[in-house]
Amino acid sequence: MTSSKDFDVESVLSQLTLDEKISLIAGIDFWHTAAVPRLDIPSLRFSDGPNGLRGTRFFNSVPAACLPCGTGLAATWDKDILYQAGELMATEAYSKGVHVILGPTMNIQRGPLGGRGFESFSEDSYLAGKAAASIIKGIESKGIASTPKHFVCNDLEHERESSNTVVTPRALNEIYLEPFRIAMEEGKPTCLMTAYNKVNGVHVSQDGTLLNDKVRDEWGWNGCIMSDWYGTYTSKEAIEGGLDIEMPGPTAFRNYREIGHMIRTRELHINDLNDRVRNVLNLVKHAKKTGIPENGEESTKNNTKETSEFLRKLASDTVVLLKNKNELLPLKKSEKIAVIGPNAKVASYCGGGSAALNAYYTTTPFDSISKKLDYRPDYSVGCYSHKYLPGAGEQVKNGDSTGFDMKFYLEPPTESKRTLIDQYSISLSSHHLVDYYNDKLPKDRLFYIDFEAYFTPEESGEYEFGLAVVGTAQLFVNDKLVVDNKSKQTKGTSFFNCGTIEERGTIDLKQGKKYKVRVEFGSAPTYTLYEKGGEYFGGGIRIGLAKVINEEEEIKKSVELAKSNDKVILCIGLNGDFESESFDRSHMKLEGLQDKLVEEVLKANPNTIIVNQSGTPVEFPWLNEANGLIHAWYGGNEGGNAIADVIFGDANPNGKLSLTFPKKLQDTPTYLNFRTEKGRVLYGEDIFVGYKYYEKMERDVAFPFGFGLSYTKFEIKNLKVTSSESELSVSVNVENVGKVDGAEVVQVYISNDNGDENVIRPIKELKGFEKVYLKSGEKKTIDLKLRVKDSVAFFDEYENKWSVEAGEYHVLVGDSSDNITLKESFNVEKSYLW
Known part of the structure; x- marks a missing residue:
């Protein structure tokens, strides 16, 4: 493979055939782009995502480092540690053979119910933009391409592919575009991913006003834009609108027959196609710098002590202390402590969907607390809080191994002669088979899996088993049918909203007795709820298991x-x-x-x-x-x-x-x-x-926003503000006046004295912050430089420009949005538009 120095984009572009050009603007499978070997264009590998690198597989994926969720990362308010988090993600990319990371996610939490709210950073545009920029800079520092997503207004999941976001130009610019603008300007990401939704009537993936006029022309960004997976909706419009790559492959809209015909008949201008290809070739040139080979091996070589130590520091810095009356915390290890609750013995380490990872390992609160103590604390689950039953794979045995023995066949269990095509031993309980491939599979991807394992209860009682599927499945305990998700199926939200509800069944089991658990699964073509046009591939199955408890009695036990x-x-x-x-x-x-x-x-x-x-x-x-x-x-x-x-x-x-x-x-x-x-x-x-x-x-x-307590106390004093026509300088002293070392976040908000006379405005807006680590008794001076126009402007819909109004403004400094302790004023002498 030639180096990036020898890869001349314009020269390569001129040598490509029309067929080759069209092949480059769409993926070839779920994670890879097309290669053109004769011109030394390699296939590039993409991978989720926002809090860690899955690699190329949902099914039986190679374990990975899992970072805290996006809202947690932003809760650090620490640009340095977020940069390091980006560096870690890039290191993980090298171990997974990945050229392009699909992240960070940086949409805005309009409200608390968004399914992917945990993936994004904040309700605040400035914090979201700064957090994203720091992570992007860390990723890009090691040569890996980052892909902020989902551009733009992809802030809910309900009907997300067809939902039309109706938003004013002012809110669009001030709230939803602003974090992306900050990230593009400061982070300089190589890629950008479009959202599923429409904005004011046009799907973003084909909206030239947003992709070309806003991102490329106004912001001056010249990277590669890809669709979200299955988020391309047209052929011509998307190419003209600025979408460089349709993902995933094989293509639905960018085949030679259709696009080639449009070019030959001049329905589509060759320059529009060349623009798309040129951006892909620039991405190829960027990826070549990494030296990562195409279709590289995936490994866990980054599962090191150093990785664990950083992840522990990162996770602890996300934790927010909300109440600590009478200095109840920190606890003394000499005290007698009970641990209670449904999340105590469960590792709630990440959210679901694209952000979910097969982690190197996980840690639970109960186990981690127990390791701090000289005794094993009393425990009660108190009540259950799961939507799906806890995974059965972690509770069953297959010989000496934890998990199920999985055997893949071409024929159903009713056939006497069956063709075994694959076999795995896996402790995971949820298997998304979207990317399960086998050369022996028929075109319709019809296959069957038999799961077998043994379960030995620690207590006698009634146990509940569950199955959620895309496909069909039945679960047997000692050959007795316990769960039937085959004869009658009910639509649910499992497997990206394609699968069933979790069908459950109960059975009485005896303590210490060994029971054989068998599950018979049929892949997606057996699914009785199969909808035409749905993307089901191999389907999916989730196997759950839990002891039935009387929650009222369990609460009494906890008391x-x-x-x-x-x-x-x-x-x-x-x-x-x-x-x-x-x-x-x-x-x-x-x-x-x-x-x-x-x-x-x-x-x-x-x-x-x-x-x-x-x-x-x-x-x-x-x-x-x-x-x-x-x-x-x-x-x-x-x-x-x-x-x-x-x-x-x-x-x-x-x-x-x-x-x-x-x-x-x-x-x-x-x-x-x-x-x-x-x-x-x-x-x-x-x-x-x-x-x-x-x-x-x-x-x-x-x-309130920005709130968080510490085990020490800080004083923020001596606010000094100076301003020029273009720059605002803010200086404060921060002192740790408590007894232990700690960190404080200085938060800078801007308010104005113009009131709501011309346009209604927020009481104040976050426009700067800095985290400072101080030993007990230590004092430091924090200096911030802010651009005046970014700090005081609003978007004027009538002028269709940003507007700075002359008048008096205030710099408000505190340790949360609701605790402002310092205030100084500055003046803007003249009004202007930009």
Whole structure:
């Protein structure tokens, strides 16, 4: 393969045949682009994504480093550590043979219900843009191409491919385009991914006003634009509109017969095609610099001690301490502690969908807390909080190995002679077979899998098994049919909204007895809910298993444990079953009986530390009674260890909320207009997203944007502001006046004295921040340089330009949006447009 120095894009472009040009502007499979060997154009590999590198497979994927979810990463408010996170993702890309990372995700959380809200960074455009830029710079520093997504207004999952976002030009520019503008200008990503949705009537993937006029001409960015997977909707319009690559392959819209005919008949101009190809060739040239070979091997060589140490530091820096009344935290390891809750022994390490990863390893709060103690703490699950039953694969045995023996056949179990084509031993319980390939498969991809393993219960009682599928499946225990997801199937949200609900069945089992568990699965063509035009490929299956509990009795047990221990750590929250791509949350409450569990345990022992894990806000109806509350997001591989480190003071919490936590769903700006209705979603809150809405409406919240406590105390003093026509200089002193080392985030907001006379404006807007680490007693000066026009402008719809109005403005400095302690003024002498 020639080096990038020898790869002359214009020369190569001139040598390509029309057929070759067309082949380059679409993928050839789920993860790869086309190669042209005669011109030394390699096939490039793309891979998810936003919080780690899956590699090329959903099914039986090579394990990976899993970073905290996007909202957690933004909660660090730390540009340096996010840069390092980007570097880690790039290192992972090398080990997976990946040239292009599909991330970061940087959409805006209009409200708390978005299925992929956890994937993105923030409700605030500035924080989202800065977080994305830092990660992008880290990725690109090692030569790997980054792909910020999903451009633009892809802020819900409901009917996402057809949903028309109706948004004012002002909100579009100030709220939704702004983070991408910041990321493009500062991060300089190599690629950009378009969204599924329409914006004001036009699918983004073919909207030349956004892709060509805005991104390329106005912003001056010249990278490669790809569609989201199956997010291309036309041939000619998408090429003319600026979409360089249709993904995935094989192509639906960019074949030689159609595009070639358009070129020959001059229905499509050759220059438009050449523009698309030129951008792909520039991406190829960029990828060549890495030296990563095409179709390279995937490995786990980055699963090192150094990787784990960084992930642990990163995860602990995401943790936000929300309440610590009477200095309940940190706990002493000498105290008698009980651990309770549905998230205690579960690794809620990532959300669902494209962000889900097969992690190198995971850590649970219970195990991590136990390692800190000289004894094994008392435990009760309290109640269940799962949508799908916990994975069976981790609970069963296949010989000496954990998991199922999987055998792939061409014929169903009813046939006496069957052709075995594959065999695996896998502990994973969910198998998305979208990319399962075998040379022996027929064209319709009809095949069958027999799963076999043995389950030995630790307790006698009733056990529940579950199956969710794209295809058909039945589960047998000692040859007795327990779950039937074949004879009658019901549509659900599993497998990117294509699969069934989880069908369940129960059976009484005896402690210590060995039971044979067998599942017979038929691939997607057997699916009775098969919809014409659906992308099912090999289908999917999820196998679940849990002991049936009496939740009321389990809560009583938890109460007794709470009474008999000095302190309680109560682990609650959501998981990837509830926060996932392809569907949105239906409410903001904790699932199941978690609220009741919390209320009863708090009554029994006020010295309870509640640890909530979710990627987006949940309601806390018991908040006034809680003395200790930690929000821990989805922390990746090291999430459990990070929680334990903060609880016992081995790490001083320094995360700040990247989202406002409202008291209830009805308080939120999108309560009346979040879903798609009759094909469109109205962004009726306009520019008043997140804290900008709550402040304008004077609405109380549970916890404000930017909020987070520490085990030490800080003082921010001596604000100095100087301004020129173009630049704003902000200087403050920060001192750690507490007894332990820690970190503080200085947050700079801008407000104006012009009021709402000309246009309605937020009370204040975040326009700068800096995180500073200080030893006990240490003091530092923070200096920030801000561009005046970026800090004070609004988008003038009448002029179709950004507008800076003359007048007095205020620099507001504090440690959250709701705790401003310093204020200084500056003046803009003249109004102007830009």
